[in-house]
Amino acid sequence: MEIIDILLAASFWEAAIRIATPLIFGVLGALVCERAGVLNLGIEGIFTAGAMAGWMAVWLGAGLWGGILVAALAGGFFGLIHAILTVPLGLSQHVSGIGVTLLATSLSYFTYRTALPDVSSPPRIEPFRPLDIPFLSDLPFIGQALFSQTAMTMLALVLVFVTGWVLYRTPLGLAIRAVGDNPSSVEAQGLSVYALRIGAVVVGSSFMALGGAFLTMSAFDAFFFGMINGRGWVCIALTVFASWRPGKALIGALLFGAFDAFQVRLQTEVGAFLPSQVFLMMPYILSIIALIVVARKADYPKALLVPWFKGQR
Amino acid sequence: MIRFEPRSNPGPFLIYGVPVLAATIAILLAAIPLALAGAPIFKAYGLMITGAFGSVFSVSEMLTRATPLILTGLAAAIAFRAKLWNIGAEGQLYMGAMAAVAIGSGVVDGPSWVMIPLIILAGMAAGALMLIGPTLLKTRLGVDEVVTTLLLNFIVLLFVQMMLEGALKDPMSMGWPQSEPIIDSAIFPPLLERMRVHIGLIIALGCAVALAVLVKRTVWGFEIRAVGENAPAARFSGISVTKTMVLVAALSGGLAGLAGVSEVAGTRGYLATDLSPGYGYAGIVVAMLARLSPVGVIASALFVASVFVGADSMSRAIGVSSYLADLIVAMALLCVLIGGFLTRFKVHFDRKSTAG
Numbered sequence: 001m002e003i004i005d006i007l008l009a010a011s012f013w014e015a016a017i018r019i020a021t022p023l024i025f026g027v028l029g030a031l032v033c034e035r036a037g038v039l040n041l042g043i044e045g046i047f048t049a050g051a052m053a054g055w056m057a058v059w060l061g062a063g064l065w066g067g068i069l070v071a072a073l074a075g076g077f078f079g080l081i082h083a084i085l086t087v088p089l090g091l092s093q094h095v096s097g098i099g100v101t102l103l104a105t106s107l108s109y110f111t112y113r114t115a116l117p118d119v120s121s122p123p124r125i126e127p128f129r130p131l132d133i134p135f136l137s138d139l140p141f142i143g144q145a146l147f148s149q150t151a152m153t154m155l156a157l158v159l160v161f162v163t164g165w166v167l168y169r170t171p172l173g174l175a176i177r178a179v180g181d182n183p184s185s186v187e188a189q190g191l192s193v194y195a196l197r198i199g200a201v202v203v204g205s206s207f208m209a210l211g212g213a214f215l216t217m218s219a220f221d222a223f224f225f226g227m228i229n230g231r232g233w234v235c236i237a238l239t240v241f242a243s244w245r246p247g248k249a250l251i252g253a254l255l256f257g258a259f260d261a262f263q264v265r266l267q268t269e270v271g272a273f274l275p276s277q278v279f280l281m282m283p284y285i286l287s288i289i290a291l292i293v294v295a296r297k298a299d300y301p302k303a304l305l306v307p308w309f310k311g312q313r
Numbered sequence: 314m315i316r317f318e319p320r321s322n323p324g325p326f327l328i329y330g331v332p333v334l335a336a337t338i339a340i341l342l343a344a345i346p347l348a349l350a351g352a353p354i355f356k357a358y359g360l361m362i363t364g365a366f367g368s369v370f371s372v373s374e375m376l377t378r379a380t381p382l383i384l385t386g387l388a389a390a391i392a393f394r395a396k397l398w399n400i401g402a403e404g405q406l407y408m409g410a411m412a413a414v415a416i417g418s419g420v421v422d423g424p425s426w427v428m429i430p431l432i433i434l435a436g437m438a439a440g441a442l443m444l445i446g447p448t449l450l451k452t453r454l455g456v457d458e459v460v461t462t463l464l465l466n467f468i469v470l471l472f473v474q475m476m477l478e479g480a481l482k483d484p485m486s487m488g489w490p491q492s493e494p495i496i497d498s499a500i501f502p503p504l505l506e507r508m509r510v511h512i513g514l515i516i517a518l519g520c521a522v523a524l525a526v527l528v529k530r531t532v533w534g535f536e537i538r539a540v541g542e543n544a545p546a547a548r549f550s551g552i553s554v555t556k557t558m559v560l561v562a563a564l565s566g567g568l569a570g571l572a573g574v575s576e577v578a579g580t581r582g583y584l585a586t587d588l589s590p591g592y593g594y595a596g597i598v599v600a601m602l603a604r605l606s607p608v609g610v611i612a613s614a615l616f617v618a619s620v621f622v623g624a625d626s627m628s629r630a631i632g633v634s635s636y637l638a639d640l641i642v643a644m645a646l647l648c649v650l651i652g653g654f655l656t657r658f659k660v661h662f663d664r665k666s667t668a669g
Binding site for chain 1: 463471478479594601644
């Protein structure tokens with residue numbers, strides 16, 4: 001009975017959507033890159049860079065939306081490095097991605113430590129406030145669960161629809177999907193494979209950075225070392241789970257958020273019997289299970305990981 | 314426009330020169346963050362060099378750091394050769410360390426020549442099992458091993474934390490989550506008196522040579538290379554890809570596990586959750602700088618270790634964040650990746666765009 005009570009509480013769904021928000025940004029970013037044929041393992045570092053850069057911009061007085069812009073630009077910058085190495089140069093997407101993660105993470109930490117050499121408690125910013133939309137926020141249940149989230153959650157939801165619309169309803173989306181399945185066919189139409197792939201990786205990476213920025217500018221109000229804690233890798237798993245579709249990405253992230261919110265509440269009920277680490281492991285174990293479940297029927301973009309060179313047939 | 318033309322046979326200058334050049338460029342690029350941090354650049358470089366090579370003590374520290382890096386570097390090198398993307402060396406290292414502590418902290422006792430091989434075997438087995446699981450998931454079900462090995466790093470670290478607060482907790486540790494110390498007979502003896510560098514270094518060097526022989530001179534090595542270069546062709550010629558992959562996983566995970574054993578039994582003496590400052594991830598850089606050559610891993614591990622030790626000592630002296638070391642290492646990885654491209658392709662700059 002307690003389980004039913006947990007699941008029916010608006011506060012539970014409020015938490016689930018809050019936990020899902022950075023994952024929505026991350027999975028959308030990863031799927032835009034992978035749809036164009038480029039695996040972006042820079043995601044973990046790009047999350048870190050977005051979290052640090054966005055927070056620092058706000059802390060320096062750029063304002064919250066200025067912070068969002070700075071985070072997106074930082075993500076795009078690291079995405080561009082990954083794109084140049086993997087698209088025109090055709091280098092290993094695995095190794096380049098790990099390299100970008102190491103670079104973005106260490107650069108973020110170095111910058112933070114250099115700007116704030118000896119602070120013991122991290123300085124705080126004024127983060128995004130919960131929305132108070134007239135009428136909508138006062139609705140029972142959904143008013144608290146959805147319409148009292150912050151503007152960044154709304155941005156994530158809008159981005160789901162925009163990404164889906166661009167990918168499936170525009171010529172640009174058709175070209176991006178084609179470049180991840182059969183790049184030579186795109187070349188034959190007179191479009192630039194390089195430009196499409198680089199563009200997709202840069203845009204996807206800036207989405208990822210927003211996921212990081214959500215953590216420092218909306219969920220919390222400060223930057224901590226190690227705060228990303230594998231969220232980026234979880235997104236890579238969720239992207240496979242979502243079969244590279246924005247709508248399913250939203251559902252996957254929400255399921256994941258609901259599960260995470262649920263286990264936190266379960267922990268307060270049965271926490272005395274199990275060590276806390278068992279609960280903390282759950283998100284990672286769940287990601288691996290999600291991967292195993294869909295592995296057999298996963299329909300990877302056909303040209304994912306396959307470098308393509310101009311003039312090749 | 315720019316054209317790339319494949320090189321059939323890169324000469325020794327490119328093969329050995331490019332990684333050295335990449336490492337040098339990475340070090341020089343560090344001048345930019347140093348300057349932005351307002352540090353005296355030449356003094357900083359000088360402090361880094363003396364920090365890593367300035368005295369017997371600092372060389373001993375550098376070699377102590379290089380020991381786990383050689384082992385995780387070998388772990389990445391052998392796995393990447395077979396295109397098994399093991400990014401989980403960090404977790405395998407901790408599992409190895411935990412197995413060593415579980416056996417080597419007093420449950421059994423014996424002379425050193427029994428205890429040291431025993432904890433090594435236990436640690437290697439634990440590390441190997443950690444990678445065989447994801448490898449079987451990959452070969453049987455097609456589950457991407459990159460994500461599973463990455464996620465396992467987080468799971469293992471939480472598991473270690475749980476064990477250190479539970480079954481493996483040292484009752485004498487005043488509440489700190491750390492294991493009981495490794496007993497004297499299982500401790501890796503130091504190589505120099507009053508220095509930290511220990512017998513683990515000799516073991517790591519031995520592993521590098523053994524792995525080089527295995528890759529170059531045995532049928533197994535041939536099969537590993539064949540599977541890495543073209544798995545369908547290897548399968549067609551009668552090589553069991555699954556068997557080869559599992560063998561590679563056992564070797565790679567085992568080497569990473571051994572790095573953990575060497576750290577608890579040689580350097581630290583007990584297990585805590587801060588045993589490794591990312592040796593598993595740095596091993597990937599070591600392997601790439603070595604162009605996946607087992608003997609080359611020794612040289613690149615020495616380079617990465619001196620960057621870490623040098624930057625640590627420099628940052629203590631003039632107050633620049635020691636994350637500079639991680640930054641240099643990351644830049645070295647990206648530079649050597651680009652360098653690898655230049656060894657495989659000639660770059661032509663044509664005046665006029667040539668069609669077709």
